[in-house]
Amino acid sequence: MRKLFPFCLLALPLLTKAQTAPDLVQYVHPIFGTQRMGHVYPGATAPFGAVQLSPDTDTIPYELNGKYNPDVYKYCAGYQYDDKTIVGFSHTHFSGTGHSDLGDFLIMPTTGELKLNPGVATQPRSGYRSAFRHEAETAEADYYKVKLEDYNILAELTATTRVGFHQYTFPATNQAHIILDLMHGIYNYDDKNVWTYLRVVNDTLVTGYRETNGWARTRRVYFAMVFSKPFDQYGARKYDRRQAYHGFWGHFDQNHNFPEQAGRQIRMHFDFKTQEGEKVKIKFALSPVSTEGALLNLRTEIPGWDFEAVKRQEQEAWNTELSKVVIDAGQEEKENFYTSMYHAFINPTVYMDVDGRYRGVDQLDHTAEGFVNYTTFSLWDTHRALHPLFNILQPTRNADMIRSMLAHYQQSAEHMLPIWSHYATENWCMSGYHSVSVIADAIVKGNTPFDPNKALDACIATSTRRSFEGLGDYIDKGYIPAERDGVSVSSTLEYAYDDWCIAQAAKKLGRMDVYDTYSKRAQNYKNVWDPSIEYMRPRLSDGSFRKDFDVLSTNGQGFIEGNAWNYSLYVPHDPAALVAMYGGNKPFVRHLDSLFTMELPDKFFAETEDITRDGIIGNYVHGNEPSHHVAYLYNWTDQPWKTQERVRMILKKQYKPAPDGLGGNDDCGQMSAWYIFTALGFYPVAPGSGDYSLGSPAINRAVIRLESGKTFTIQAENQSDKNVYVKKVTLNGKPLAGHTLTHQQIMQGGTLVFYMSASH
């Protein structure tokens, strides 16, 4: 009895609070991960919001003297915690990526002499940027506040799905300015701006668009901007290298109060007089389709001017999302957990107007009929844990994401599902065709409010596009010859896993011919396995393995974001076969152990992408995704306790409740989703199966509230930082054999109890 008591006591207040939306926002710290490699942004965003309104602390050119400027990488999310100045607040940001784009429509409030250049960080007051201090900075879920010291302006930000809401508290001045910088962007290439357009409709409304050629080959974002107070005057300055034809535009003074601007490089300013403490507010709406769409979004989502009310409403929305899992855990764990939940629930992003209109990858305007259209699909990352997490916590959204991917497929000139897509463009980033994993996972788990057979057809079409990276050869030979492709081994491995996903979906749909074909293709990982050295290895067209080969290097060895050590363990769909390939239980455990414990030469750290030195444990690279399932592979050996030990160690080492808490890019929520699953005690080693592999819960208790209304409760008895080993697991009071929990078991509701211990 005693044992059960604490749970009962805990359960009641938790559930009661939950019914009125518990205050979980308090545990969310968007500032976590903003230092170094996390590449998350601290600004304001609604759940899955189209607007990410966040401070940018510098603008770094992508190239210096014609060469790639490595410093640019720091600014993937626009903000670096160590910086001392803020350039302004722009409306679009990626969360945790390793390449970037966006940073659209930078707003900066200033006072005094008008400066239209951002200036440089090293020279105070050299431009419109302002000094700031973290002591005068607050970052919450969908609320950001900072004092701009150079101007004595308090800046506050919040956002609805499609509208950013700025509130600037000015001192008394005759020279208050709002700068709108259309030149600013994250990853600023020389020619990045394709075109920008602005129209001052009246003394409180400005509309326009920005089109860029960056990571997205062509990306156009429309806006509508409304001021709470009419500006006294306005002006524009153009920094275009040249413009083809000036002609008779001299009929007007285009720099002052001229209502229409177009060009590649434009900055605007809007001037006011303000009294002490006067608030100037701006509502800034985005649209993928038109300025009319932006205005519709603006008027629909924020009809009034009550900043506090909007902030409150949006934080309530966050509480609702966060309370899909209510945990009992230590303060640090709670902060990590809910910050992870926050980071997991800000991508993919909504990509349509309130009336459903969006731009397709065919560059035509479409209306999403019966679903919400999403973009920002970082699928190489997110197919692993984020989308499986959504199948539990966000099944409706996940199905809509799949519908968005199917719409992409319909519109694609290449007749393919998305690889990595954002803003109506395919950027082809990374390898594999992991849309099929997301789709198969949903089909296998029965989350299919779309036509699963059509979805499977799209998977088949994508996986048979012979002109796509080595795929023709892969289909013909069973592997990609090393001569053809620089990442031939990792792509072969990823294709094999993706093909297994297709097979699983086909099986579920009773299409056994497809199942047979793709089950065969799923075995292709064996074709790049060199049993003589027990590594996956580049193989030439003639069938021989490449001679020159370094199993530790990540450069030029046939792998992407990983070395042979890590990628050789990448057979998520058949760990048992993998264990066998290594000679069985013992040698495999020995091999896995050395992964986590070996000491690496220094050069390895220098060349490993996207992660800090802290992001590497032995030779295990948590900051890059290909190893995310690896710690769970001990479950396929006789030493599953090592999974329990390792995952708890990784949780502690790789996720710290601090600005520098993330050892690598959060990768659009994948790193966070890993945290959430692992902290709850299980992980989807092979999305596309209905199985989760058990680990070691880092919480005392968690209640998962399913969309069906059912709850799934996880209890970890006697859990602590030391008690990481699982002695026994029961599901609904009955012992759970093995190390597998099924999706069905979760979705039926019930209680999973882990009995924890300090020893294995």
Next chain:
Amino acid sequence: MRKLFPFCLLALPLLTKAQTAPDLVQYVHPIFGTQRMGHVYPGATAPFGAVQLSPDTDTIPYELNGKYNPDVYKYCAGYQYDDKTIVGFSHTHFSGTGHSDLGDFLIMPTTGELKLNPGVATQPRSGYRSAFRHEAETAEADYYKVKLEDYNILAELTATTRVGFHQYTFPATNQAHIILDLMHGIYNYDDKNVWTYLRVVNDTLVTGYRETNGWARTRRVYFAMVFSKPFDQYGARKYDRRQAYHGFWGHFDQNHNFPEQAGRQIRMHFDFKTQEGEKVKIKFALSPVSTEGALLNLRTEIPGWDFEAVKRQEQEAWNTELSKVVIDAGQEEKENFYTSMYHAFINPTVYMDVDGRYRGVDQLDHTAEGFVNYTTFSLWDTHRALHPLFNILQPTRNADMIRSMLAHYQQSAEHMLPIWSHYATENWCMSGYHSVSVIADAIVKGNTPFDPNKALDACIATSTRRSFEGLGDYIDKGYIPAERDGVSVSSTLEYAYDDWCIAQAAKKLGRMDVYDTYSKRAQNYKNVWDPSIEYMRPRLSDGSFRKDFDVLSTNGQGFIEGNAWNYSLYVPHDPAALVAMYGGNKPFVRHLDSLFTMELPDKFFAETEDITRDGIIGNYVHGNEPSHHVAYLYNWTDQPWKTQERVRMILKKQYKPAPDGLGGNDDCGQMSAWYIFTALGFYPVAPGSGDYSLGSPAINRAVIRLESGKTFTIQAENQSDKNVYVKKVTLNGKPLAGHTLTHQQIMQGGTLVFYMSASH
């Protein structure tokens, strides 16, 4: 009786033929004016067609070594008669302008080795261009044919309103190519292409768009291109200086059979095998709105593949338009007259899809409700005679053009009617606000299927936009101070005339307060008249006239496209007052005479814009518009016979039925409209009044078929090159006193008879 007989005999066959659409196309020679300064194009276009499918004979960079390349001017219409090679066939051209743009989507058929560079004219076979000879060239209304000698390909072109139709007859070859060049354009600036996009939808359909920054600050044209025969393969080459991010596009070979291209500089090729005499046809549709719109246009306007049938249908359409005036005249006069009719009826151009969708100057998509939307408004030129001509021959279209102008006004950020607009952009070219002349002319003449009061409001708003070229000063002081504006005098004069137009429209609508205000403004021409020298002269803010002043120079003297000599006669709305200012009848006649007879210093020819030396008669510059009314001013003196003499002389000297027949730019039909009016015997000296000033008809007989079904017949008895003087005029058998014919008299139908003589 004898005198009447010939008319009766002529009348019957003319009318009978007319009822079945007389073959007037035979008199149209689009090649006239293609040599030197006419700047017309010889290619295929439907009446007021959105597509102008025409050969371009060279591509000249707008700048050489960073400076304006004066040779570019020759290529305003893409074609120069003296050139020996054709680069290809592009789909958009201006007719007769003095600045340029367009040249979208160049198609070139070739054989043999693939060349994707146009090459240079001086080096045969240095690129894809081909030699041609005029002997193997035919240019008709909406039909163009040429033998491409380098490839032994017969090229034929025709067009519906929105679709160009190509027919290429190939020799037998395994290497037949169709090149689609998206880099090509007329007036090629370095950065002119903002963006281009292409999608190969299947093996016969390609869609995409081109966006440029040229004369139109931003102009986007969408296309859909269908081949009659599937291509075997295709490819693309990109010539972009650089592209921001290549990233993972290397997953594909983008140069061969890759279905999606985007960038600033792209050329495509489509490859075929052809048999001897095999025809490869292309339908190429344009849209201002989307590729879907282009496809809709294509499928609606040319559903089949019968080139001959489309050509026949379109030439019938031309016959219908041309037969609005059926003339009896000499062969040369007929060729001049119908070629002028053709050139008058190819601008403005239709600017909407078949479903009415078009892009507005607000950059939003609109649907034209109940009217046809037009663009290409060269209003400084065309308000003088082209739109008045339309009020007689094309009243429905003219009213729709005004509706288009009013839509522009509604969409304009500056809240102004168009100045010079094309393709959803205002380019602000030239001076004045002559939309108001076009609108007032229609209101005064009762051609108002639009709301005339709203139209007048738009005129008032436009004429009170103080920030527009000197307008604030003009309103305050009654003239534009010379310090403020380089063309202060001509603009003051043009504003005064435009203001008079507004007054006339107001009077017609009974808005006498507006009439009073604008009648006063209409007197402002007097404020730049220096009676001490009897010239219009730049005036400074302090009221004094500028000291340094050259009445012959056209540079820096305060005038645009004209000198003080010509512009001092520009008071079209009150010639009687002008005569008085010159001291009355005698000195005015003496002054006018010297205009036509003086000998000019050589420097004058060098600096006079847009015209050949032949385009100047004495100091009278017919090739530029400000003097177009001048020859008719003798009608306000006691020597109206000099009007008759001069206009006949101008007709002969300035309009020749030959490639070098035009002495200056046709200016979007204004020069041609002058010809048509003058050849018929009358001219609208002051559009905005209902009056036409009589001249000397150069035809024997003309039947104007009005939209109402009525006809207005003009007979010139005893007319010949020598018998240019008018002894008597009767209207419906009654003598017509004075030298004025009214619009009402024409529109009521009837017969106007000029009795001609060899002596005055």
